[in-house]
Amino acid sequence: MQHRNTHLGAAVIAAIALALGVVSITGPARAQDKQVFSVGTTQDIDSINPLVGALVIDYEIWNLQYATVTDKAAQDFSVIPGLAESWEISDDGLTVTYTFREGLQWSDGEPLTAEDAAYTINRSRDEEWINHVSTTANLEAEAVDDRTLKVTSSVPDPKLPVMDVYIVPKHIYEQYDAEAIYEYDGQDGVGSGPFTVTDVTKGEFVRMEKNPNWHGKEPVMDEVVFRIFADADAQFQSLSAGELDAVDDVPVEVFSTLAADGDLAPIAGNQGDFHELAMNSGCGTLGDGHPALKDVKVRQAINHAIDRELLVEKVLNGNGTPGVGLPVSAEPSWYDLGLTDDEKFGFDLEKAKALLDEAGWTDADGNGVREKDGQELRLRLFDIPGAVSQDNTPFVVDWLGQIGIPTEVSSYEDTQLTPIIGKGEFDLFLWGWTPFVDPDPMLSYFTSAQVTTDPEVPLYNDANWCNEEYDALYEQQKVELDPDKRREIVQQMLKIFYEDAPYAVLYQYDILQSIRQDRWTNFVRQPAETGPVLFTNTSPAYVELQRVEGDGGGGGGSNTGLIIGVAAAGVAVIVGAGLFARSRRRQDDDDRE
Amino acid sequence: MNARYLARRFVSAFGMLAFVLVFNFFLFRIVDSDPLAKYRGRVLTAERRQEIIEKFGLDGSKWTQFVRYVRQTLRLDFGYSTDSGRRVWAVITEALPNTLWLVGLSTVITVALGLWIGAKAGWRRGSRFDKTSTGASMVLYAMPEFWLGMLLLVFFGARTGWFPVGGVRDLTRDLSGFAAVVDRLHHLFLPALTLVLAYLGSYSLIMRSSILETVREDYLTVARAKGLRDDEVMRRHAVPNALLPSVSLIAIGFGFVVGGAITTETVFSYPGLGLATSDAIKNNDLAMLQALFFLSSTALIVANLAADLLYGYLDPRIRRADG
Numbered sequence: 001m002q003h004r005n006t007h008l009g010a011a012v013i014a015a016i017a018l019a020l021g022v023v024s025i026t027g028p029a030r031a032q033d034k035q036v037f038s039v040g041t042t043q044d045i046d047s048i049n050p051l052v053g054a055l056v057i058d059y060e061i062w063n064l065q066y067a068t069v070t071d072k073a074a075q076d077f078s079v080i081p082g083l084a085e086s087w088e089i090s091d092d093g094l095t096v097t098y099t100f101r102e103g104l105q106w107s108d109g110e111p112l113t114a115e116d117a118a119y120t121i122n123r124s125r126d127e128e129w130i131n132h133v134s135t136t137a138n139l140e141a142e143a144v145d146d147r148t149l150k151v152t153s154s155v156p157d158p159k160l161p162v163m164d165v166y167i168v169p170k171h172i173y174e175q176y177d178a179e180a181i182y183e184y185d186g187q188d189g190v191g192s193g194p195f196t197v198t199d200v201t202k203g204e205f206v207r208m209e210k211n212p213n214w215h216g217k218e219p220v221m222d223e224v225v226f227r228i229f230a231d232a233d234a235q236f237q238s239l240s241a242g243e244l245d246a247v248d249d250v251p252v253e254v255f256s257t258l259a260a261d262g263d264l265a266p267i268a269g270n271q272g273d274f275h276e277l278a279m280n281s282g283c284g285t286l287g288d289g290h291p292a293l294k295d296v297k298v299r300q301a302i303n304h305a306i307d308r309e310l311l312v313e314k315v316l317n318g319n320g321t322p323g324v325g326l327p328v329s330a331e332p333s334w335y336d337l338g339l340t341d342d343e344k345f346g347f348d349l350e351k352a353k354a355l356l357d358e359a360g361w362t363d364a365d366g367n368g369v370r371e372k373d374g375q376e377l378r379l380r381l382f383d384i385p386g387a388v389s390q391d392n393t394p395f396v397v398d399w400l401g402q403i404g405i406p407t408e409v410s411s412y413e414d415t416q417l418t419p420i421i422g423k424g425e426f427d428l429f430l431w432g433w434t435p436f437v438d439p440d441p442m443l444s445y446f447t448s449a450q451v452t453t454d455p456e457v458p459l460y461n462d463a464n465w466c467n468e469e470y471d472a473l474y475e476q477q478k479v480e481l482d483p484d485k486r487r488e489i490v491q492q493m494l495k496i497f498y499e500d501a502p503y504a505v506l507y508q509y510d511i512l513q514s515i516r517q518d519r520w521t522n523f524v525r526q527p528a529e530t531g532p533v534l535f536t537n538t539s540p541a542y543v544e545l546q547r548v549e550g551d552g553g554g555g556g557g558s559n560t561g562l563i564i565g566v567a568a569a570g571v572a573v574i575v576g577a578g579l580f581a582r583s584r585r586r587q588d589d590d591d592r593e
Numbered sequence: 594m595n596a597r598y599l600a601r602r603f604v605s606a607f608g609m610l611a612f613v614l615v616f617n618f619f620l621f622r623i624v625d626s627d628p629l630a631k632y633r634g635r636v637l638t639a640e641r642r643q644e645i646i647e648k649f650g651l652d653g654s655k656w657t658q659f660v661r662y663v664r665q666t667l668r669l670d671f672g673y674s675t676d677s678g679r680r681v682w683a684v685i686t687e688a689l690p691n692t693l694w695l696v697g698l699s700t701v702i703t704v705a706l707g708l709w710i711g712a713k714a715g716w717r718r719g720s721r722f723d724k725t726s727t728g729a730s731m732v733l734y735a736m737p738e739f740w741l742g743m744l745l746l747v748f749f750g751a752r753t754g755w756f757p758v759g760g761v762r763d764l765t766r767d768l769s770g771f772a773a774v775v776d777r778l779h780h781l782f783l784p785a786l787t788l789v790l791a792y793l794g795s796y797s798l799i800m801r802s803s804i805l806e807t808v809r810e811d812y813l814t815v816a817r818a819k820g821l822r823d824d825e826v827m828r829r830h831a832v833p834n835a836l837l838p839s840v841s842l843i844a845i846g847f848g849f850v851v852g853g854a855i856t857t858e859t860v861f862s863y864p865g866l867g868l869a870t871s872d873a874i875k876n877n878d879l880a881m882l883q884a885l886f887f888l889s890s891t892a893l894i895v896a897n898l899a900a901d902l903l904y905g906y907l908d909p910r911i912r913r914a915d916g
Binding site: 034036038044046047052179182183201202203204205207223225227228229230231233234235237238240241242243413415416 | 644676677678679684687688743746747750751754757758759760761764765767858859860861862864868869871872875876877
């Protein structure tokens, strides 16, 4: 019976390994002087290369690794010095001359000059780097000398002097041509921010170490480690066990219990992330959207049939704000339209029914379904399985049913839903967006130019909504250099969007985070008071975090448990192996008899 | 073992492999979804878009793609993952050792422990040991793996702090040598325990019932008549004969090692092939899915073939009947 010996061998090897392990763990402990800040995230990294990645976790890493020419203030995202300590704007507003700080260096000791910035801006424009080009498309940059950067825009650009693209190290990037740059893994750890990447294992973790050449405030911790979790509940357990210092995605059900637990600070932060009920408003030429949704009255009726307050209470457990204007920026003042209650789409099923009657959709045969010209008002509603936005489905189905619009619900993964929307083969869907700081990108998504015309190339306008006035105003705000006037135009656009109702914005939801406040203090929110602390638009929080007095340890689990566990396992295996060996020997004796 | 028996087994294994190879390609293409959805709306030039499509082998007709897929797979070239843009093979070799450790070790323990419990319970049918172990086996066998894992995680991880809640190593400390090995084992413990408990029942119950079948066999009466002690009769005469039905179960168990443990790896955020599979499904990563399913099917087919051959070797009746 050869296979039995194999079992025995395996048991003995395991026992020896465990026994030796127990010995070494009870030996002298290693010095633990390093301060580590461990952050849990449920999102796996996409790429460390800022030309390739596009996920929230990727941005967080770049925000820590790459300094920008100008920075964003924590309180309100306003422009503040970054690599540049000052700047001057020309009278025509087209040219900005930035003066860089003295003695800037990359983390590898190479000098960081205006040439790096000019190189980044010009190359990203020419090669259309995805995370740069919306800022640099119309810019021409020139390094006048090491500390002087001259940027000229070919069109009036209201975003200037903001220059918040990640400046990449020329001495590294120039080794790669336009094609090779996409294969570059970005893992050489050369950066200009407070931390740089030193170690990455996809699906497991990203380790960042303090950059000795960072020009700003020195952070307290030596390392930031992002640990990737496959499950938000397990991640939270890890925080509560003390293995992590902070987590980004606290399950909604646990979040309300945090206040009672003194060690874990509950942080509900808002940066304009929202969910919407989108309607196929029929401007697209593709697909088979229900014709009723082309009528603004029907879309308004649907807006009136939604109790946003209730959704915030039931779906978000109160961690959010009922939606009004389209959240186009992480800064809420952009989309606060100042509407009175009469102007808003209040929850009013009677009004919704009246609007549908007016539009000619009536329930003549009394079967609970409205119809017009022999066509019934039945709509398809698509949602994404497992997404928070899906939790709205039963409410929406119920309300629409009450006003005589039965819905047929189907669920699709987001990768499946995108092409369906692109083909225009939908009526309603529940999904969401996360806005940037500048409203321009989000505003652009709803221009006619973004309506998909080729199903192979899905564009952004996923409500197939067109409005000429909106389009014209979009072009105006794009070149309006007076900030107040631009804000006025943007609000005008948002009012049109609200009235015309291609979306029912349900709510802005809070990002639920938690930090161990028994270890860390001085949490900086972005924007002030309402924003999250981590995973914000510039992540200023890391350098501001302070240790709580008298707390020495950092992020490790307890050693007692390790010793108990390993010793128990070791003993069990040794005893087991011993018994096995003994019984074998006895058997051999028997054989000899 | 005669040549005809061998040839038949090999032909059927290769047939199955060929089927998997073809089926794999179409299985993941039934769902009409866009593997390049993550590039949606990005500012891309037409050329860059074409480059991306070509890199991931999504250019040309379905037929062209299929021929290319077969050719590449036969050379063990699985292409690029649409999710990470990295070579599929690189992603797999990174996750494989973690899975081999976790699932391999726990399978060895489960098999050994399960067979021992089953044999003892069957031999002493109706005893307290039998009642307890059979009851426990049933309960554990019926328990969803992820739920059991979550319970263990909450209790032995978060509440008591005895074991880490997830991952494969402590990232806050620099460990090397034995300390690093112990740290790995410490992280391995709870997910391995979950797998052992969850699958113990399948081995112990089968073993118990096949021992019960052998109990009344004549050769046992003969063995007893020779004056052998009871536990010797069990170990040297009953168990080897009762092991036969377990052979294919054990082989399949080891075949599954390469597939990873999807739910357990997810609960414990353990970066092995199971977690890679669930990520690939979530991200609609065609190339990854093809490679993972091809590998795990291959492992199963090979394990099955091994079981067949072993069967023929262990039980002469089979090869005679077959020949």
